[in-house]
Amino acid sequence: MAKLWRLSAVQLTSGPDPAVNLAKVEQLLAQLPKAERHLAVLPEGVAVFAGADGLNLQLAEALGAGPLQSAYAALAKKHQLYLLVGTLPTQTSDPMRFAASSLLYNPTGELIGDYQKIHLFDALINDCSKQYLESATTMPGDKVSLEQLDELKLGMLICYDMRFPGLSQTLAAQGMNVLAAPSAFTTVTGEAHWHTLLRARAIETQSFVVAPAQVGTHINGRQTYGHSLIIDPWGRILAEADGSSEMVLSVETDLDLCQQLAENMPVRHHNRFQSELKHE
Secondary structure: OOOEEEEEEEEEOOOOOHHHHHHHHHHHHOOOOOOOOEEEEOOOOOOOOOOOOOHHHHHOEOOOOOHHHHHHHHHHHHHOOEEEEEEEEEEOOOOOOEEEEEEEEOOOOOEEEEEEOOOOOEEEOOOOOOEEEHHHOEOOOOOOOEEEEOOEEEEEOOHHHHHOHHHHHHHHHOOOOEEEOOEOOEHHHHHHHHHHHHHHHHHHHOOEEEEOEEEEEOOOOOEEEOOOEEEOOOOOEEEEOOOOOOEEEEEEEEOHHHHHHHHHOOHHHHOOOHHHHOOO
């Protein structure tokens, strides 16, 4: 029997006003087809992006509580789908740093999973921003997050995490068949590496990949790549957004494909380093 799930990705140009961003998300979710089993993924920084220094820290909420989280929980309930909020700022033990948290809501609006970005983007890039120092304001997470939604086993990473295959390999070793990669890639790094990295993660983990992205020029001048993707476990691109528009992607998928590929080419069984990937 087929294990049919609809996978959707929302591409946005988020700004510093959470209310404006939320309204755009609601408009785009309303465009999605209805499905009995449906996972929609929002991009990194969906709730607040490209604002003044300290804005994320100012808006950070305790995990599991607060008006921002309540609003996105309500969207999951309204549209009757599993909703992964790409990132939203949550409070940490350090009063000077927030966590970039992915939050997973079920169709009743209940928070059923969360992940805090582990790998932080500290890099020199030849674009208008020149230097990114995410660790100055963001506290890295320390846990691997895999959530089971019936037959869908969802692994979570965020943007820069995709450059570190050990994380996706750890998730694959735990049975992942769908990898969510909400992102805000720079235009420079996106043009060079976006498609290659995501297709590699799909192929090596034999999982579907849902990668929604920020897109375009933001209010502070930062430029993001867009080209949101949904990829199958053979590495085939099932849907791709453009590099300039806010839009949604949606594909009906059969999760049985992951099992079929694993039986034909059992890479997890062949992995000689498997024992090293089971720790968290």
